[in-house]
Amino acid sequence: MNFDFSDDQRMLRDHARRFLSETSDFHVLRKVMTDGAGYGKALWQQVLDQGWQGVAVSEEQGGLGLGMLELCVLAEELGRSMAPIPFFNTVCLGAELLKRCPQTGGDLLQRLIAGEVILAVSLVTPDHDWSATPFSFAGGKISGSSGPLAYGAQADFAILPVRHAEEPALALVNLQQAQRTPLESFDATVPFARLKLEGQPATLLCSGEQARQVMARIVDQAAVLTAFEQLGGAERALEITRDYALERHTFGRAIGSYQAVKHKLADMAVKVELARSNAYYGAWALQGGSDEQLAAAAALARLSASEAYAYAAQECLHLHGGIGYTWEADCHFFYKRARLLAASLGSSDAWVNRLLSDTALQALHS
């Protein structure tokens, strides 16, 4: 039995944790919310300098030649630190998508690896059909208006699902000429914008059945990687709350000595461990599972991690008492990020239905 990350992967985790704890604290998050840049530019540059954007890209394609498990490790650490950088959309979605369209996306992947571009990616989540995508592509031009798109105002390029001659396709568009309307985000540390495209030139990355397959794979991967991000956040919320429960005294005792508080913290720990166990299965499926196993594992990891993060974030704020409700305390970062990540890949209904589908149940029990 070897159901764990390797020693090298743990070393990467330790390194990432140290690096992020030195570079990305809550002050950086607060600065991003007020300075208008939308992300921590200096931090992003430091991350790029370390080559994290190429961690799961082969050396032939210019990457570090590690793999999806290493990307899971980084996703967890970024979730822990809540680093305000466009990593998930550029790397976990963008690079992964471009990898699968080497003919058409190879050049942009090179630029991404070189640290020159930020990508925004719109997904076809399980609660939507491709026919509902708001973008159409014809004659080398793209038109349509997007819903809220993470880092839409900061990205250099967007990858968007389009309808092309009634077929699904994935289009790449340079956003320089696009009309972008920044949106107010409930989680103010992740910027969103609405795109409006009116016949901008675009290129197709892939189309038809290939586009469908690539998108399905990317969405499943995104669910597992997001689960690691959620897990990182949930575990940190637990740690912060534990520390506070030891420090804060009422009625002459640390609040962490009351069973009502201890048991909540124990329940947080249990949910985090269950989520971690399910996320590990997701990581295993990313690396070596069948498509059916990955689809089932993605739903399992996602639902489990969403529950753990929601519980940890809500009780983190609650157990801090009134101070937890203030802007000055840090609880709100978890409280809102938990909601964002639970919503980012479509409604939970669709993921529940996927987990309970016959194919998923079969894959999970084989």
Place this chain on the structure above:
Amino acid sequence: MDFNDSPEEAQFRAQVRQWLELNAAEYRQPLDTSDVDGYTTKARDWQRRKAEAGYAAIRWPKSEGGLEGTPMMEVIFAEEEARYHVPVGPLVTIGTSMAVPTIRKHGSPEQVEQFTRPTLYGETLWCQLFSEPSAGSDLANVRTRAVRDGDDWVINGQKVWTSWAHVADWGILLARTDPSLPKHKGMTFFLVDMRSQGIEVRPIQQISGESEFNEVFLTDLRIPDSCRIGAVGEGWKVAITTLMNERMHTVVDQSLPNVQDMIRQAQDAGIGFDRHRAAQLLTRELGLRFFRFRMLTTLSKGETPSAIAAMSKLVLSNTLQDLSAMALDHAGLHGICADGDELMEKFQYGYDWGAALRIAGGADEILRNQIAERVLGLPGEIRVDKDIPFSECR
């Protein structure tokens, strides 16, 4: 990252499979244990067969009938053994996993000699006389008295929840020898010949209708001092050894319903159900399976799983109770009157047994305390009776 055995583990598994294929079939046992004599005989015989092959004490030295194996090898054997539905369980493991390891750690050479081999070979079956009506989660609250009389101890008191007391040959007993000391300091650990005079075993009828547990009344029971384990007053320390040897819950119990059973039942009956709730239960059930794989990975590396392992039973018992309740609700009155529907009976059993499991071997609240204290480092509970004489405790 994979679920595969290491080469050594794979080799051991293959060896175990081959041996089970040749030996286990004739010991197959129906889940029903109502034929007590038949079940007990088979359990003894199967234990002897294992002992002869070294599989009864995988971690013990070869010179003492073991294989000098690892905890992981024990797990592999238990996993493979479970495929054959042979009679294994507390009837045997109270002796092999609790009584004997305790005797070997704290007993005299004569005691080790007397009890090791017969237990290993299924000749001596054991029960555990620990819990009392007022000593459950608070086990150190035992009131059963042991009073010295010449070379004997005279025991008076009552034990409860004693599995297999009506069958066992010997029992391990925790009794109070000095009530003037604080509660943890005045206890002593004994071995009891269950055929002695002064022992009355009364079965307890459970909510499921079964009677797996007993009350045991001890009235002027005489135990020779040679059956004392450890020093007088050291009983708590010895009992901790026993409890530390309670086995990690390793194998999935096939007689219990799972979430997939519940979904299948609802679908077959064309009944709608709360899909979010079902999915949540499934994340717990499978999360627990993968959590176990993580714990086994720790064992496989030769490390000891951390205190978070205590969450396994907490999640298992609550999930079992919740999913069984949900399945019974779907079915309406058919869930109440199963009328021979085996799946529905399984849910009824799961609903009953879930309640028992939430209490037995560490109640939910005790486990949450353990996780909070040992994993998260939160303060221990206030113990108002810790430093006062037991006789002055409520």
